[in-house]
Structure formats: C-alpha cells, structure tokens
Amino acid sequence: KNRRVCHATARLEMGSLWEEFNRLGTEMIVTKAGRRMFPTFQVKLSGLDPLADYVLLMDFVPLDDKRYRWGHGNEDAGAAQADQQPPGRQRPRERPAPGWVMEGHTMHSCMGSPAHLSSPCPPQIILNSMHRYQPRFHVVFVDPRQDSERFAHQNFKSFSFPETQFMAVTAYQNHRITQLKIASNPFAKGFRDGDPEPW
Amino acid sequence: KNRRVCHATARLEMGSLWEEFNRLGTEMIVTKAGRRMFPTFQVKLSGLDPLADYVLLMDFVPLDDKRYRWGHGNEDAGAAQADQQPPGRQRPRERPAPGWVMEGHTMHSCMGSPAHLSSPCPPQIILNSMHRYQPRFHVVFVDPRQDSERFAHQNFKSFSFPETQFMAVTAYQNHRITQLKIASNPFAKGFRDGDPEPW
C-alpha cells in the first residue's frame, strides 16, 4: 500500500443509531427517482496527507445472490431463497469501483469534518429491491506520477462497516423499522405520536 | 499562457437579467450571517481539456476606494465621496486569489453544465457595505509538474463581466432595484402584487 493511504482511518458516525437499526434488520426504501438513505452514511477521516489529493468513493456490495421474501404475513423473519439473477454480475469488487463521487472538497477542507454521502443520488446508484447490500467506502490517493495506473492497486484503502448493511425495499417490511425511522428521522416528524426518544 | 487554459472561455448566464439590473445600478444585500447574491453568478465553460484538472475560483474586486451616499432623500443618483479606508488593502490582484472554491466537480462533470456559485457563502467573503465591486471568475489549471509553482502565472485565466458589478448594501437604496428583485427572484414571490413579467 502507498504510504499516502496506508495510515488512513475512517470512523463511522452515528454508530449507535446504525446498530439499533441493524439489530432490527435495516431496510432502505428505493424508488425510481432515487431516495436518500437513513441513517446517513457518514465517516470521519484521519491519517491523510494534507498535501496529497484524494478521491472518495462509495459503492454497495451485494451480500448474496438471494432474494428475500417476507413470508406468510409473518413479521418476524424473512426467509432467503435462491435467486435467478445472472450471477457474478454484481459481485463484490476488490478495486474501488467508480460508484459515487463525493461532494467536492479538496482534501484539506474535508479532513476532520464528517464526509456525508447522502444528497441527491438520482439514478447514480441502482439497487435491486428485496436484496441485501453492504455499503463500502474508499479513499483513493490521486497519484501524480505519469505511470500511476501501474500503482492503482496500492493507491486506495477501503472501509466496510457491518452495522450499515441493509435490505433494499420498495415498502417497509418490518414495522419496527418504520417506527424507528419515524422516531429518528427529522423529516418523518409528521408521523410521530408523543415524544419518544429524542435521537 | 499554458495551452490548458488559453482556449478556455466563459459565457455569462442570465445575461439579459444582469443587464436589466445593471441599467438601474445593481445592489446586493450583505448581512453578517451571509447572503446569496441575486441574480446568481453562473457561467458556462468551454475550451477546457477533459483530461486535465482545474480549480475554479471567484473573487470580488473593489471598483474604487470610494464610499457612496444616497443623498438627501433623492432616489436618482448616488454621489461618490472619497473614503478614509486604508487604500491598497483590497486592491485588484492579477493572480487568482483563494477566494471561493467552487462546489466540487472534477472537471469532466462540470464542463457544459453551468457552474453556479451561489450556495451558502457564510463568512467566506467579506464585502464592505456602500462600496462597489466587480465579480471575477478564474479558471486555474492544476499543473501536475513538480515545479508547478514556477508556472503559476501562466496556469490561470480570468473572466470579468462588467454587467455583474454591483454595490454592496445593508438595505436597498433604489426602490426600482427592490421591485426588480421581487419580480425576478422566486424566493421573493411573497411580495409580488399582480403577475408582471415572468422571468
């Protein structure tokens, strides 16, 4: 690994909220026009060279080739079934794929401040409903050398936080997820009843 | 000039609206917390090398060292007076000054689409009220050579549109400017009477 990335670290923000969702089995709504994810995927970066240029990327790794069903009106667990989707088409890639370029910032203004990757995500990322995904974050050093492509494999570092995995859905399956979204997402305030935990 | 910038051109967007304001004497509200400018300063860029990296900057050049007064309740013209402000402190600089880094975009995603420089501008740019300014736009080629600083003077190209000059104010002086702002700025719709020209 290049020394410009080997000391890079990324700390997940809102970790306790992510874990609370993960215990219930996080679900993310996907729509044709694009939908934000909540909780927001945010990391705090450190260990970068302030004088170097970086590109930050994000992608979503399919956790399996299975399609999930919600069962016979049962709210407890979803049974995974084999899927007829062409295999290997959305396999995890070890190299950071050009997924989602972050909002600008030359690096020195990004360091230390949370790098939030919500924002408009129109048809940039396509996820299949009823499939599970693992978000992944990549820090890529922009190598100034002319033959930089030969070193591409050592110029990046990737981060994966298991508590951020989720199932893409078009409508919520687990009502507990719905309730936790309503309780914790400011934009869903209109659906709150009393005043439960103020996240 | 470096060949990466010498063919660069910038075309001002909303030119006719800028000119209509300029005929009346454009005024821009400034506040402590920061205020957007309207019309928005937008340019369409062309003539850039898709494979090169650029940084886009903006700054505001004081048009003179004078302080303006509005006269004895007269709405017609403002008389310029000599100002006791330390001269030369905000002189025009020929080199692009680190003024206002644009919203991200590596260049290939910015080319062709308007590069709008409104957005939150908190205390990043400080302008003195009752002074006139000329906005300026800079395209800077990010030179990958190690001794790039030696070529800094040839790696940028600047653009200045006279119709975008304005006077910074804390409250509007010319009522015609107020009316044109209300008529053309969507956020001021609440102050419109009938339905004049739909800008």
Next chain:
DNA sequence: CCCTTTTCACCTAGGTGGTAAGAT
C-alpha cells in the same frame, strides 16, 4: 398474494424583502 408505483399531507431547511428598533 406479494411487490411496486403514484400521490399526498406534513414536515425540515433555508432564501426573500418588510418593518421597526438600534447605532453612529
């Protein structure tokens, strides 16, 4: 039956000039 799409009321978030009070 299960999943998807569309539309909607209800929010957050923030950009307007007006207005009145304050500062110099």
Next chain:
DNA sequence: ATCTTACCACCTAGGTGAAAAGGG
C-alpha cells in the same frame, strides 16, 4: 439623518411514511 441589525411572514425546495391504486 443615515446606515445597520434582528426578527418576521411568506415563499421555494425537497425529504418523510401513509394510503391507495396498479401489476404479475
């Protein structure tokens, strides 16, 4: 007298899940 500040009603812009309708 002239300029500045703080607050406000009224907008734009867009992110929520609910509900109903549509599709296979």
